[in-house]
Amino acid sequence: MPPYNPLQKFGLNSVTAAFSRKQDGNMSLCYGDVPGSPENRKKFLAAIGIDYRDLICAKQVHGKNIEYVTEENKGRGALDYDSSFTDTDGFVTDKKGLPIAILTADCLSVFIYDPLRPAVAILHAGWRGTEKNICAEGIRVMRERFGSRPQSLLAGFGPSIRSCCFEVEKDFKSNFPFGLIERSGRIFMDIALINRRQLAGCGVKEENIFDPKVCTFSDNDNYFSFRKEAKNAGRLISVIMLK
Numbered sequence: 712m713p714p715y716n717p718l719q720k721f722g723l724n725s726v727t728a729a730f731s732r733k734q735d736g737n738m739s740l741c742y743g744d745v746p747g748s749p750e751n752r753k754k755f756l757a758a759i760g761i762d763y764r765d766l767i768c769a770k771q772v773h774g775k776n777i778e779y780v781t782e783e784n785k786g787r788g789a790l791d792y793d794s795s796f797t798d799t800d801g802f803v804t805d806k807k808g809l810p811i812a813i814l815t816a817d818c819l820s821v822f823i824y825d826p827l828r829p830a831v832a833i834l835h836a837g838w839r840g841t842e843k844n845i846c847a848e849g850i851r852v853m854r855e856r857f858g859s860r861p862q863s864l865l866a867g868f869g870p871s872i873r874s875c876c877f878e879v880e881k882d883f884k885s886n887f888p889f890g891l892i893e894r895s896g897r898i899f900m901d902i903a904l905i906n907r908r909q910l911a912g913c914g915v916k917e918e919n920i921f922d923p924k925v926c927t928f929s930d931n932d933n934y935f936s937f938r939k940e941a942k943n944a945g946r947l948i949s950v951i952m953l954k
């Protein structure tokens with residue numbers, strides 16, 4: 712199977728965007744079965760025209776700090792975890808040939824493309840990042856840096872744990888005014904819906920948000936899930952690059 716492109720619905724040829732599957736192997740240099748990761752990255756990224764040595768990665772902390780990156784940051788976190796950006800959960804760039812990535816196992820990755828500037832963003836939206844509205848922060852940075860207009864932006868979601876499986880504590884109700892579903896006295900979170908509404912709240916058009924609706928927990932054969940595999944879970948990669 713070719714790598715899944717979450718922006719393919721828009722028929723774009725000036726941006727590369729993809730997320731990996733379990734079959735592509737672990738992509739993390741820090742979690743899961745690490746020794747094979749460089750080779751996994753090399754293979755997966757080569758198939759979409761990316762040199763794995765160029766990759767830019769973060770030490771993600773479920774925050775909402777988003778870094779603007781340029782050529783001089785190329786390769787940070789590509790070959791060793793230590794050189795990754797610290798305290799970072801998203802990247803933006805308007806430079807071509809610069810692959811920016813997020814690594815996840817249940818958390819939602821959000822791909823954003825501004826075809827006019829052009830510019831791209833990749834965001835790590837777990838429930839903590841979602842609570843902090845990292846989508847709004849990403850768009851704020853894109854507006855400030857690039858003069859992006861929200862109504863022109865195209866967004867795509869990666870795989871994540873979905874409302875079918877994402878049970879949360881009852882006290883989440885006080886932090887999330889919408890996107891929680893009650894079933895048999897248990898609370899489930901629709902993290903994709905919340906991020907969709909947050910994007911829309913910034914002015915992104917509903918028809919410009921694409922969601923492949925993949926649940927990492929339900930489809931654990933094809934995707935890593937932290938809830939299902941705990942500390943053994945590898946990470947899938949979500950990557951975007953301007954061509």
Ligand SMILES: [Zn+2]
Nearest residue numbers: 875876926929
């Ligand atoms: Zn599920």
